[in-house]
Amino acid sequence: MKRNLLLLVVALLIFSGCSSSEHKAGKRYIVTSPEIAEIIYLLQGAKNIVGVTIECDYPAKLQEIEKVGNFGKVDYEKIISLDPSIVFTSGLEQELLTSELEKLQIPTAKFYPNSIDDMIFSIREIGKLIGVEERANFVADSLMIEIEKISQNNSDNSPQVYVEIYNDPIMSVSDKSFVGEVIQISGGDNVFAELPRDYSRVKAEDVINANPEIIILTCPPEFTAESIKTRKGWEVISAVKNDRIYTALDIDPDLIIRATPRIVEGMKQLQKIYNDEK
Amino acid sequence: MMKNKTIQILLIVFSSILVYLYLNYQVESLHIIMQIRLPRLMLAFLVGFVLSGVGYSFQIMLNNPLAEPYILGISSGAAFGSILASVTGFYLLMPLFGFAGALITLTIVWFLAHLGGFFNSTKLLLSGIIVGMFFSSLISLLMYFNQQDIGNIINVLMGNLGHIFSRTEWYSFLVVFGISILLMFYLFLLSRKLMILTAGDIIAGSLGIDVKKLRRKIFIISSLLTGITVAYAGIIGFIGLIVPHIVRMISGGNKRTGIIYSSLFGAMLLIFCDLIAMHIAVIEIPVGIITAFLGCPFFLFIMAKSR
Numbered sequence: 001m002k003r004n005l006l007l008l009v010v011a012l013l014i015f016s017g018c019s020s021s022e023h024k025a026g027k028r029y030i031v032t033s034p035e036i037a038e039i040i041y042l043l044q045g046a047k048n049i050v051g052v053t054i055e056c057d058y059p060a061k062l063q064e065i066e067k068v069g070n071f072g073k074v075d076y077e078k079i080i081s082l083d084p085s086i087v088f089t090s091g092l093e094q095e096l097l098t099s100e101l102e103k104l105q106i107p108t109a110k111f112y113p114n115s116i117d118d119m120i121f122s123i124r125e126i127g128k129l130i131g132v133e134e135r136a137n138f139v140a141d142s143l144m145i146e147i148e149k150i151s152q153n154n155s156d157n158s159p160q161v162y163v164e165i166y167n168d169p170i171m172s173v174s175d176k177s178f179v180g181e182v183i184q185i186s187g188g189d190n191v192f193a194e195l196p197r198d199y200s201r202v203k204a205e206d207v208i209n210a211n212p213e214i215i216i217l218t219c220p221p222e223f224t225a226e227s228i229k230t231r232k233g234w235e236v237i238s239a240v241k242n243d244r245i246y247t248a249l250d251i252d253p254d255l256i257i258r259a260t261p262r263i264v265e266g267m268k269q270l271q272k273i274y275n276d277e278k
Numbered sequence: 279m280m281k282n283k284t285i286q287i288l289l290i291v292f293s294s295i296l297v298y299l300y301l302n303y304q305v306e307s308l309h310i311i312m313q314i315r316l317p318r319l320m321l322a323f324l325v326g327f328v329l330s331g332v333g334y335s336f337q338i339m340l341n342n343p344l345a346e347p348y349i350l351g352i353s354s355g356a357a358f359g360s361i362l363a364s365v366t367g368f369y370l371l372m373p374l375f376g377f378a379g380a381l382i383t384l385t386i387v388w389f390l391a392h393l394g395g396f397f398n399s400t401k402l403l404l405s406g407i408i409v410g411m412f413f414s415s416l417i418s419l420l421m422y423f424n425q426q427d428i429g430n431i432i433n434v435l436m437g438n439l440g441h442i443f444s445r446t447e448w449y450s451f452l453v454v455f456g457i458s459i460l461l462m463f464y465l466f467l468l469s470r471k472l473m474i475l476t477a478g479d480i481i482a483g484s485l486g487i488d489v490k491k492l493r494r495k496i497f498i499i500s501s502l503l504t505g506i507t508v509a510y511a512g513i514i515g516f517i518g519l520i521v522p523h524i525v526r527m528i529s530g531g532n533k534r535t536g537i538i539y540s541s542l543f544g545a546m547l548l549i550f551c552d553l554i555a556m557h558i559a560v561i562e563i564p565v566g567i568i569t570a571f572l573g574c575p576f577f578l579f580i581m582a583k584s585r
Contacts, residue, residue: 072425093425168369168430169438169562196560201429203562204442205310222367230444233313 013025028069030079032097034159036111037062038260039123042086042139043132051082052091058254058262063235086129113259114198116185120144123261139261146264147185150271154187159274161188162239164228165199165219165257167219172202179218182256182263187269188214207234214273215239216246218253246273293546300553301366317448322552324437324455325507326517332500332545333518334525334537337495338472340399346519347504350402350497351410355383356508358413358420360434370444373509376434380505383409384498397490401436402497428551433488437514437566439552451510458506461499462541468496469537476532516570517544527584547573 030051031037037056040049046061051068068078070094079087084106089098091112101108104229110128113119120140127136152187161183173179175190177198183190191210192202214238217223225245251273255266300322302314327346336345347353359379362473389399390405423432443451471492474482479489507514521544525536549563551572555565 028387164430168364168372168442169433169440170442171450185553201561204440205305208310208314209307219369223369226371229446230446232317232443232445232448233309236309 007015026085028083028085029088029130030082030084030086030095031056031067031088032071032074033111033259034058034071034088035071035113035260036088036122036126038258038262039126040130043123043127043136048130050084051079066236076100076104080104080233088126116147116181116259116263117179119178119259119263143261143264147267150183150264150267153271155275158187158189159213160191160272161208161214161216162191162207163216163218164209165218167217167223167227167248169201170204171199172207172208174198174200178259179257183216183270184188186267187274188270193242204231204233208237211236211238213238213242214244214246216256216270216273217248218250218257222247223247244276289543289546292436296546296549296553300470301547303553303557311508317443317451318439318441318489319549319551320455320511321441321451322549324458324546325439325511325514326519326521326548327541328458328462328507329518329548330521331465331537331541332503333544334472334521334522334540335465335472335496335500336518337522338476338532339493340403341475342399342403343520343523344547345403348404348410348513348518350387350445350501350513351408351413352383352387352406352504353471353508354410354413354417354500354506355386356380357434357513359469360418360509360512361417361420361427361431364430365420365427365432369430372434372486373441373447378506379413380501383413384505387501388497397493399493402493430562434508434512435513435566436564437569439511439548439556439565440556440562454506458503461494461503465496465499465503466538468492469534472496475536483502489565501531505584512566514548514566516566516571517548520549520573524580529581553573 027048027135028050029040029048031040031049032053034053034055036055037049037052042057042064046065049062049065052062052065052066053074056062056072066082068082069075072092074097079101087101087106087108089101089108089110091110093112098108098110111122111126113122120143123140123143124133127133158248163173163179163183165173165179172192172195173183173190174195174197175181175184175193180190180198191207191212195202215228217225217228225247228234228245229240239245251266253267255262257268300319301311305311315433329382332347333345336349337343340349356376356379359382360372360376362379363369363375369376387402387405387409390409391402392445417435421428426433471487474485474487475489475492483489522536522540525540525543526532529536529539547568551568554564554567554572555563
């Protein structure tokens, strides 16, 4: 009886060993961060990407790929069943996800670019990981050139800019944040250069005091320029007086908040906004 | 009597200093004082005034020292309304949705408390707590599915007096402010009858007070007032529970004027807490955290002294 039991255990062990070593060959990527999904798509198209999160919506082709959850919450069973060779994760809420996946012995690669340099570095690293190093280096190099060109294109007078990334409580960005860097490179002067955190809550009275010439809203499009103009006490702000409030309808927020090569387009649009005397 | 006068004068002096600091601390521009600080001061005053007064009357009306304005579920209903507005994109309608949530909760609690034909404070308390829990679960559900709006949800759940008014919203707030103060005065007028209620329902009844009717009146008025505060400022805990007790400890038991002192003291305490919440850290802290953090030691101090 005892021996039978032993045999059974051994057999079970062998079978379980078999199933875990039975890796489907080849590259199977799951991407949980919209930024990284964009970069991978740019480097090699949608092929090999077997799973994404709901937020990975650009380019549209990515939306057809199987969903493994959203940015804050993924379905671990789904991820395991897709048998990925690498899961690309991000920072913030995904710190936990990354360590959970490591516990499950699923290979992960975490990229959370929070500056332009970091983004360019990430592009090269991702290129290495997925075996398109040459193209990645090309993309990275041309990005650097493009961004350099943009910063040389700046007009001399840099307008005071207030970026509102969240409306209640109102939140803005510091110069150290990715968005802050983008604002600067394209020639704007961020009114909240220093904040306790990269993305931080600010006070309405400080915005009024800073008197920005341009207000950029990256909140959802329901939040209109009108809703800023009618805020009590905000009517004295230069941007409100001169009607220079730009919402998601004027500039796609993804172009300036996502650390992807599309940032070049975002910077160009920002420059237009700065020079646009309404 | 002499001692009473001194305390009153001291309180008035302290309140004046507090209001002055609240309006002028680290700001020079008159525009900001009038357009940002003054509205915030009025909101803080209203919320503290209402919560402490309602807390006082609830503790007597429900005959329960643990009663507070949020105990009958109104706050959860109102918070649910506000959060629902925010996650569905109707940011600007949050106060309206919040108040609607309070009204719906009030109605549900009202009907539940009348199930089985008669209405008493135990049933009211139980219905309120159950309905409150139900709405809390709905709030958790919304939170879980809308993590991108977490900043906003925290504002509602931990209290935020920094509501940014639009100009039209401001005029409607002024009207709401006026109505609330009037309702509070009505509550003060009811406090004579409320005092008799502390002797027990039977004695109050034998003195010619319609106990049920009085409870209903207080329940409805208080719920409307609580709903208004949550709609604008979210849930600010602690004030409504502790301030009535502090006032009772200082003045020695329930008094007819206790509710008025409770309201005024609550308003000042909340203004003080909000002053700290605004300036103590580099980022503004939700005021609900400060009220409990400062209020608890203060409460213990008073409790030790009053013995």
